[in-house]
Amino acid sequence: MPPSGPRVLVLVTGAARSGTSTAAGTLHHLGLDVPGPFMDANESNPKGFYESRWSVRFHNQLIRRAGINAVDGRPDALERVHAVIDDQARAKLGRYLARHEDLPQLVVKDPRSVWTQHLWADAAHAAGREIRYLSMLRHPAEVVSSRTTYYAHYARAAGAEGPREQASLNLMRWINTTLVSERETRGAVRSFVDYADLLQEWRPALSRVGVELGLRYDPPVEVSPHPVDDFIDPGLRRHDASWADVPVPHLLRATAEQVWESCSALVGRGASDPGSEARLDELAEDYRWLVADAALLDQEALYEATRRARSTGVQEGRRLAAEEAVAAGSVPVDELRSRELMRIVGRRLLRRPPPEQEGHRP
DSSP, rough: OOOOSEEEEEEESSSSTSSEEEHHHHHTTTOOBBOOOOOOTTTTTTTTTOOBBHHHHHHHHHHHHHHHOOOOOOOTTHHHHHHOHHHHHHHHHHHHHEEEEOSEEEEEOOGGGOOOHHHOOOOHHHHOEEEEEEEEEEOHHHHHHHHHHHHHHHHHHOOOOSHHHHHHHHHHHHHHHHHHHHHHTTTSSEEEEHHHHHOHHHHHHHHHHHHTTTOOOOOTTTSOOOOHHHOOGGGGGSSSSSTTTTOOOHHHHHHHHHHHHHHHTTTTTTTTOHHHHHHHHHHHHHHHHHHHOOOOOOOHHHHHHHHHHHHHHHHHHHHHHHHHHHHOOOGGGGGGGGGHHHHHHHHHHHOOGGGGGTTTOO
């Protein structure tokens, strides 16, 4: 590939399970530089992730320090990541870009970059590169179904046990990361691609991306047969854009649909549309209030659980106190206050042998 043109960094971003791997792999087969080593292919992504192990480690370190999930539905997740980005992280990213200084069109794909897009932009500028964003879009019902199929253990780890809870949590994560990704790249050189369009007709989709991002392809998209022809597999789309099997609350579904429609309006418009962007800001504010209201209800549930636990403890205390009162002929149980009853429970628990000494497995 001729070295003419600016040195660029293409950040392939967007909500997880939205086709970022397919997009990065396509750019690789179009002659751009996608350095590995990559995460291994698996059942969820048989064509490969095209996701560098370095990027995953880098982002996971920041995510752990921020106390968020790689895909997070909390509106303050972005601010929490920004709070832990320090000079050490900036220097580490700078060294990574320096190692690939000889690559004129560097591509980094990692959905976790949703939380660090400005960090990458600053690092690219310092390295003498112009940053470009390729944002992948996929209907939220497809994303939720895909995550439920392949990544249900992450939802369970967050406390979502049943299908409705898992689907709702995954949809909240899609809403939040999609809103963050669009807002954080606004005003930059960017391009949006619908995953379904990429699988169905990759040539027009990537031709438009090349123009919007100022990329140079080798071999060009006009070449036929093309390496991308063998890489793109429409069969990778294994879930439908239907809410029929996605059990989520109506309000959450309606919010997701409006986010999807507003983001889809950015496809093919130079990735900029004032009306759609204003609507996305309104939806982000609505979503923030929705989560805040849900947190209040969660506090109510926590209070109820605490009250029941306290009530159960008092009842247990009365039972134990009755046993001790009968044995010692002391104060009637009805005259004991709740705090005294809880002390009795505590003393009894301290005297109780560990489970393994009672004949139970730990």
